[in-house]
Amino acid sequence: MEIKFSGKRALVTGAGKGIGRATALALVHGGAEVVAVTRTQDDLDSLVKECPAIQPVCVDLSDWDATAKALKSIGPVDLLVNNAACAILQPFLEVTPEAFDKAFNVNVKAALHVAQIVARGMKARGSGGSIVNVSSQASQSALKDHTVYCATKSALDMLTKVMALELGPDQIRVNSINPTVVMTDMGRIGWSNPEKAKAMTSRIPMGRFAEVEDVVNSILFLLSDKSAMTNGVILPVDGGFLAC
Secondary structure: OOOOOOOOEEEEEOOOOHHHHHHHHHHHHOOOEEEEEEOOHHHHHHHHHHOOOOEEEEOOOOOHHHHHHHHOOOOOOOEEEEOOOOOOOEOHHHOOHHHHHHHHHHHHHHHHHHHHHHHHHHHHHOOOEEEEEEOOHHHOOOOOOEHHHHHHHHHHHHHHHHHHHHHHHHOEEEEEEEEOOEOOHHHHHHOOOHHHHHHHHOOOOOOOOEOHHHHHHHHHHHHOHHHOOOOOOEEEEOOOHHHO
16 A cells, blocks of 8 residues: 655654654655654754755744744645654652653643644645644553653543544544554663563563554554544554553
């Protein structure tokens, strides 16, 4: 099944590294015009060097006013991937208000804000669109030291469902991707300890973590017309972790 995005414009947040970067490049490869958003200029510079067709936007999405200003004139967007996120790991009894606020500002509030900006344009044009929020298996399964992260991803899942309900009549589809641990550069570092990795992979029926391509392929499917009747779905990409 070949998926093409010719004539489409896409916006990807958290596009500097990992899943976001790979998604932005895959969308370009599929024929889309891509706006890549991240807060780190060096990451944007290297991305544009790798793919000069990408339109870079450098902004801290946790800053509401700066985001509104940065995205004000990006032009029409048909496809949105809300991928930007942060993970601050603390035991429940040690969670700080600073960590709580930062995680919710990036993982939930920023996703809501960017989606509002994009969806208003979609609705005004009457052309419909597709939005994918990148969530996590942690939205549905408690993980040690992930109190705030789990809470933000649960909130993002419910945000996805309400968006799907309210935007569906305008032919704007909203779905969520919920991966297990993904072997990005950061993922490989964080899960390089064999004992730590085994504790997680032993709970995954397929016995392995996800590769970046596994997640990107699912995102592309949900963005595409191949999933034209898929709306409000929370899609695990976890090798069966949540089925157990």
